[in-house]
Amino acid sequence: MVTGRRTVLVARLDNAGDVLLQGPMVRALAAGADRVVFLAGPAGAAAADLLPGVDEVWTWSCPWILGDPPPVDAADLAGLTDRVRALAPDDALISTSFHQSPLPLALLLRAAGVPRIAAISVDYPGTLLDVRHRLDDDLPEPERALSLARAAGFELPDGDDGRLAVRRPLPPVEQAPGYVVLHPGASVPARAWPARRCAEAVEALTAAGHRVLVTGGPDERGLTAAVAGVTGVDLGGATSLPQMAALLAGAAAVVVANTGPAHLAAAVGTPVVSLFAPVVPVARWAPYGVPTVLLGDQSAPCRDTRARECPVPGHPCLTSVTAQDVVAAVEKLLTVQQPAVLRSPVAAGKAATTTQGAT
Numbered sequence: 001m002v003t004g005r006r007t008v009l010v011a012r013l014d015n016a017g018d019v020l021l022q023g024p025m026v027r028a029l030a031a032g033a034d035r036v037v038f039l040a041g042p043a044g045a046a047a048a049d050l051l052p053g054v055d056e057v058w059t060w061s062c063p064w065i066l067g068d069p070p071p072v073d074a075a076d077l078a079g080l081t082d083r084v085r086a087l088a089p090d091d092a093l094i095s096t097s098f099h100q101s102p103l104p105l106a107l108l109l110r111a112a113g114v115p116r117i118a119a120i121s122v123d124y125p126g127t128l129l130d131v132r133h134r135l136d137d138d139l140p141e142p143e144r145a146l147s148l149a150r151a152a153g154f155e156l157p158d159g160d161d162g163r164l165a166v167r168r169p170l171p172p173v174e175q176a177p178g179y180v181v182l183h184p185g186a187s188v189p190a191r192a193w194p195a196r197r198c199a200e201a202v203e204a205l206t207a208a209g210h211r212v213l214v215t216g217g218p219d220e221r222g223l224t225a226a227v228a229g230v231t232g233v234d235l236g237g238a239t240s241l242p243q244m245a246a247l248l249a250g251a252a253a254v255v256v257a258n259t260g261p262a263h264l265a266a267a268v269g270t271p272v273v274s275l276f277a278p279v280v281p282v283a284r285w286a287p288y289g290v291p292t293v294l295l296g297d298q299s300a301p302c303r304d305t306r307a308r309e310c311p312v313p314g315h316p317c318l319t320s321v322t323a324q325d326v327v328a329a330v331e332k333l334l335t336v337q338q339p340a341v342l343r344s345p346v347a348a349g350k351a352a353t354t355t356q357g358a359t
Helices: 016-020 023-031 045-049 074-087 103-111 141-151 195-207 218-228 241-249 260-267 323-334
Strands: 005-012 033-040 056-059 091-094 117-120 131-135 180-183 212-216 233-236 253-257 272-275 292-295 351-355
Touching (some): 005 023, 016 045, 023 033, 033 045, 045 056, 074 103, 103 117, 117 141, 131 141, 180 195, 180 260, 195 212, 195 323, 212 218, 212 241, 218 233, 241 260, 253 260, 253 323, 260 272, 272 323, 292 323
Parallel strands (some): 005 091, 033 056, 091 117, 117 131, 180 212, 180 253, 212 233, 253 272
Antiparallel strands (some): 131 351
């Protein structure tokens, strides 16, 4: 296990949910380092602030990761390089999704003088990586990231169960516990449950005796108002990310698509009704470590396309889910007494790690 190192830089440059899934990896790094600096994208910085083990958060808009990327700016790249050089980390771990390459950032970090860089890479890295980690299994994202930390020599501390987590205490919530949260928005349109279905679910859940809070960001106030209608409680734009975490922690269940609040709910231990469009693999991205009911046609034609806009007329993978399906799923979760069982840690033979220059 790595010990005695002063500073580790960890990078995850996409969305809030992606950052939250790095939690177990970050705690492993923090157990073997004196300082952990998290390099996040604009959409993920607030989530990085919530992760136990993070000492400092940097925000940077990455031209090769973001869905709406900025143009490549030589001065911007030089500025980040200078900042990393001044930080002088002993290690850097670059966490990416399976379809992203860590090598452009590895080149920048190497130019900044970082002496030891680790990442998961299917591409030949030349001298850009000191630890090139490769995986054979379709692991959940938290386990995938944690396997990278282990390959770099960092282990979770004794007693850490490897689940998602956020910093405590959370802000107070002005709601009596036991409500159901319905979050109608999604970071990618192809993953969203149609607004009319969300509104029907609010009415059906209310009729079944549940108090329903409808959440969303500041730019989703129109959506949340329409979905809440006259029976739900509209909280669109009313919560910061820490307040959202507190709100989800007090919920009996959360109804949400495959987007950031699903992983935030898992990080506070709340059961999830997951409206999951199969444009990305459910094995990787389903809510981790909490009781979950998965809804949506996982064999739909959009499967594994990574589409941002639904490529199939009518969005059938999620329009097939009804309000009564959601009510039944919530009722099922309310009967669950035992926590979900995590998958086993990465087994020997499931991952391969090579050193600099190996093909």
